[in-house]
Amino acid sequence: GIQVEQSPPDLILQEGANSTLRCNFSDSVNNLQWFHQNPWGQLINLFYIPSGTKQNGRLSATTVATERYSLLYISSSQTTDSGVYFCAVSGSARQLTFGSGTQLTVLP
Amino acid sequence: ETGVTQSPTHLIKTRGQQVTLRCSSQSGHNTVSWYQQALGQGPQFIFQYYREEENGRGNFPPRFSGLQFPNYSSELNVNALELDDSALYLCASSLQGENGYTFGSGTRLTVV
Numbered sequence: 001g002i003q004v005e006q007s008p009p010d011l012i013l014q015e016g017a018n019s020t021l022r023c024n025f026s027d028s029v030n031n032l033q034w035f036h037q038n039p040w041g042q043l044i045n046l047f048y049i050p051s052g053t054k055q056n057g058r059l060s061a062t063t064v065a066t067e068r069y070s071l072l073y074i075s076s077s078q079t080t081d082s083g084v085y086f087c088a089v090s091g092s093a094r095q096l097t098f099g100s101g102t103q104l105t106v107l108p
Numbered sequence: 109e110t111g112v113t114q115s116p117t118h119l120i121k122t123r124g125q126q127v128t129l130r131c132s133s134q135s136g137h138n139t140v141s142w143y144q145q146a147l148g149q150g151p152q153f154i155f156q157y158y159r160e161e162e163n164g165r166g167n168f169p170p171r172f173s174g175l176q177f178p179n180y181s182s183e184l185n186v187n188a189l190e191l192d193d194s195a196l197y198l199c200a201s202s203l204q205g206e207n208g209y210t211f212g213s214g215t216r217l218t219v220v
Binding site for chain 1: 139141143145149150151152153156164166196198200204207208209210211212213214216
């Protein structure tokens with residue numbers, strides 16, 4: 001099956017800083033999503049982005065499908081951005097394969 | 109539009125017992141998937157249902173089974189619970205995978 005690697009595994013930032021999270025995947029995909037998991041466990045969908053670039057407020061994402069990676073940018077980080085960020089992909093099998101996540105901590 | 113809802117939110121069971129978890133799909137979605145998330149790990153795919161039939165399964169034993177109903181809601185059943193089944197169980201729905209998956213807030217199962 002598809003392998004998904006996320007980096008860095010942990011990231012500590014001061015409030016107001018910018019960050020880039022990376023997701024590498026091992027095969028072609030027809031779905032790629034970025035999620036934020038809040039402390040209560042809910043996975044919040046940030047982007048559905050199998051290719052191209054999208055922006056939503058302080059967050060943006062870029063997927064370069066031909067090179068099998070995706071980037072999530074967080075600008076002017078806030079303490080509420082803390083949590084685990086997951087990249088998940090699916091190929092022909094449709095079910096999502098998740099990376100191991102990036103634990104983001106934003107300090108006040 | 110309503111999101112994905114799961115019940116119960118928390119559950120404690122004894123080893124060897126059986127459990128049923130429930131999920132209501134987002135309105136208009138016809139596909140439902142279940143995932144298991146152990147502490148500190150990413151979610152792992154259990155199985156997926158489309159039009160009331162299982163159409164994909166991860167590396168989970170047969171004691172994990174499911175159902176999808178005509179209204180696209182779903183159940184996850186786990187028999188002969190083991191301590192390692194303690195995890196957050198997440199349900200996700202989609203329109204056959206198009207435009208991504210929407211997740212519920214999960215059921216946290218503790219097996220003692």
